[in-house]
Amino acid sequence: MTDTEMKRLHPLKILASIISFIKGSFVIIIYLFFISDKESTIAFYGRWAFALFVIISFIQMILQWWSTKYELKTRSIHISKGVFKKKSNSIPLERVQNVQTSTPWYFKPFSVTSLTLVTSATDEDASVKLEAVKKEEAEKIENQVLTLRKESAQVKIGDACPIHEQALEKQSRILSGDMSDAYMQLETSERTVHFRPSRKDLLKASFLSLSFLALIPIIATIINNAEDIFNWKMDVEEVYVFIADSWILIGTVIILFLVIAVGFGITRTFLKYGKYEIASDHERIYIKRGTLSEQSFSIRKENVQGIQLNQNPFKKLLKLTEVKLVSAVNDDDDGEEINTLYPFLPTNRAFGLIEELLPGFQVENRMNKLPKQALYVKLLRFPFVWLIITGILFWWKPVIFGWSSTWIYVVIILLISTYAMRALRFKNSRYLINDGFIQLKVGGLWSETFITKRKKVIEIEVEQSFLQRKFGVATIKTVNRTNPVHHEEMQDIPVDASNEFIHWYHERSKEITTE
Amino acid sequence: MESIYEPTSRISKQAIKVWRLSNLITDVIGIIIIGALLWAGIYFDWFQWIITILWILLGVAPLFSIWSVFFEPSLLYKYWRYGMDEEYVRLKYGIFNRKHTVIPMTKIQYVSAEQGPILRKYGLYTIEIGSMGSSHEIPALSEEEAFLLRDQIAHHAKIKEVE
DSSP, rough: OOOOTTTTTOHHHHHHHHHHHHHHHHHHIIIIIIIITTTHHHHHHHHHHHHHHHHHHHHHHHHHHHHOOOEEOOOOOEEEESSOOOOOEEEEEEEEEEEEEEEEETTTTTTTTEEEEESSSSSSSGEEEEEEEEEHHHHHHHHHHHHHHHHHHHHHHHTTTTTOHHHHHHHHHHHHOOOHHHHHHHHHOOOOEEEEEOHHHHHHHHHHSSSGGGGGHHHHHHHHEEEEHHTOOHHHHHHHHHHTTTTTHHHHHHHHHHHHHHHHHHHHHHHHHSSSSEESSSSSSEEESSSSSSEEEEEEEGOOOOOEEOOOHHHTTTTEEEEEOSSSOOOTTOOTTTTTTEEEEEEHHHHHHHHHHOOOOOOSSSOOOOOOHHHHHHHHOOHHHHHHHHHHHHHHHOOOTTTTTTHHHHHHHHHHHHHHHHHHHHHEEEEEEEEEEEEEEEEESSEEEEEEEGGGEEEEEEEHHHHHHHHTTTEEEEEEEEOEEEEEEEEEEHHHHHHHHHHHHHHHHHOOOOO | OOOOTOBBOOOOHHHHHHHHHHHHHHHHHHHHHHHHHHHHHHTOOOOHHHHHHHHHHHHHHHHHIIIIIIHHHHHHHHOOOEEEOSEEEEEOOOSEEEEEEEEEEGGEEEEEEEEOOOOOOOOHHEEEEEEESSSEEEEEEEEHHHHHHHHHHHHHHTTTTTT
């Protein structure tokens, strides 16, 4: 292949590198240019060294952009990187499971986006990231992936998802001729939108997301700087007098702070979760989100290994649920949980949505409670964590809040809460072993429900401790194929149910098709 | 926990001897190390609490050795079961904590027979089964059994299911 066929990324890649560089060296910049003493030698040499570092990094960024080239072929994408040491990587498009795009706000005016193709492979070459490509180019690549997948899906697992005759007709057109054109029609005609958050949802979400806590570090910095500016120097006594004298001022400041915090929280939530859209066609689920920076994510339904429904105590109170799709993709580099459907779905809507999006999945509301024996086992388990903490405290006898005996109360409170949590976990645990499904709900104050298909479970285990044997209960475990593998376990279900679980898993061989 | 899916094959009875020997060796080494640390602690005047802990360890270690050399091997042997058919490999083992694992053949990625010096002395092999999620061992099988099992698993595991 010659260089003329290979394309470079959009030059905005350099801007993206610069921004991530600034983000990465934020602490150093703040220290060198704002905090450190201007006259000190450390600051002097540090600044020069940093300037040199900036120049080298900048050259490196340009070289990186210059040397990174990609080429899209019919069935694969080819990438070569490296200035001195060339590294090239070719990924068959058929193996691509998920397509993600992310458009930071500074990319938007130029209609440029960052595209990631994720395969099921487990090594470091598992995904391809094109940090800056034109939107049309990204769409072209995405469409090519989608059409290829459809082609092979039709040949291989046509029975897995019912295909309408109309769609079949269009697919044959895809196969025969103008691929992208036919695809566009197929896509637009079939993609249905399932969820867009209402204003009420967003208001609830903004109070819940606790995002206004992000204000605290900013305010702390301002106060810190204010100290320098106004040269506040007060004794402890003066502070007391000040507080006593000016409680109106302080009250106003607190109220003002709360108003700003809530306002900040609402704005942030509206920007982050406002333009949210969950859509699907018979092959894939598409999630779009973000107002200033946009992100999109698409995943093949077949590659969804399971579903997780998470609730924290506040979400329970407001009847909201976070729905996560368990798949081979992990969170992206920025730690954003990209595979979350929506963190604040109304609980009753969540169940319906799952069934709409994944026709193979069912969410059953009525699940089995744990037997009484489970409670006895949970209470009889040896409280190791508590014992270790007690041991350490006994050794140390730390003085807390000025009292020498506070640690005894800490030990007592810990013991009570340990057992309270156990009782709560017993009360909230639910399980259901259904036709082709298993549903496990665990947790005390926080709760997590995991739902998966038998077909997607790659290994099971039943474990019984000595104590569990005496009370006729057992622990069941499932393993799902993700990267790394996803383990789930449910403690203290009746032995009969654990036997049923083993039988249930053996029925798996009737469901699968072998090559 | 009885059912038709219960694994029934047993590992070689020689396993008891193998485990006795290997546990004896590790325990003796362990006790020597603790003893050496204790000597160093007293000689170089370490913190008192470190020395206390070492004395406790030195006291407990022989008791633990009695368990791991005289009782544990025969109990482990007593409860070890494995089984396979065309579709699944099943393992069941454990003295206090009993585990029952079911692995579909189509999810097995490799299988190997391994032998350390002690196993070689008794002409035994350990079968290691690697799946996507984890790896499992069937310890101490006779050479004949081990190779047969390995070949059978390898044969069935060749079949891959449609994802």
